[in-house]
Amino acid sequence: MQNAFKALSDPTRRQILDLLKDKDLTAGEISDHFNMTKPSISQHLKILKHADLVHDQKKGQFVEYSLNTTVFQDIISWALDFAEKTNLRKRGL
Template sequence: MTHANARAVLPLDRYLGNCQNTEMDSVFKALSDPTRRQILKLLRASDLSAGDIAAHFDVSKPTISGHLSVLKEAGLVDMERHGNVLMYRLKLSVLEEAMIPFMEFFHRGAAPLKKKGKK
């Protein structure tokens, strides 16, 4: 780094410190796959059954089930059984919680971002 570009750069992992945990890791693992990101986009529009979700993809239902399991384990979706039908719903709060430390890192010098519902 040249003198002109020199400034105190705090490494992201050091800044996040205690924010790094298995919960956050599972969220980013879930988001790393394009199929899972597409499932989240679908669920953003409305709650869907596993079958309705699978209909949007050219992969087997067990593959979609695996993706849904990863999303559920990460806390990004909720699943509720309605008789024989499994309905999935997006949980944005978990994604928001994972993103706040990153947004604060990139907004250094600005006021800390506030969580919804907190003052």
Template sequence: MNFMNEKVFKAMSDKTRREIIELLKDGPKTAGEISDHFSSAQPTISRHLSVLKNADLVVDEREGTFIVYRLNTTILQEWLAWLLKHFGGGDRDE
């Protein structure tokens, strides 16, 4: 799981990407809907979405002429479980 954690930590290290995750918590959004929340140019937001996809934190799906982004809650849950296990202050196996 270390390779996954490295990608997720990289993705989550950026404030804009964390804000995109927050936006997607409320449900799927198109790239345009996501971009509307930021002052950055569309290509910048597309790069952020690409990093999030590379970390498997978001998935995209074409719906007609739009690409819709959704949270990959499975990866988020696995990452949060890993964080709690290693940094949660409870019992540690390692």
């Protein structure tokens, strides 16, 4: 999860994740959604992959990207811990 927050700090990468939430897409399909060169998007995909936020699979000459939900679940646990612990403490429990 160390790299996840870094990866999530960029708006382009969060947009990519939003696209992948609805359906799996190839690198080219993803880059079609942005006013940015393919190499730039490729870099972003590399960072998302390294943060385990996406998974990639070769499909012939294409590379299809999909969301990996495990880190999202880690983030939920992390944030829940803050919200619960803090709110309990503030009520003096």
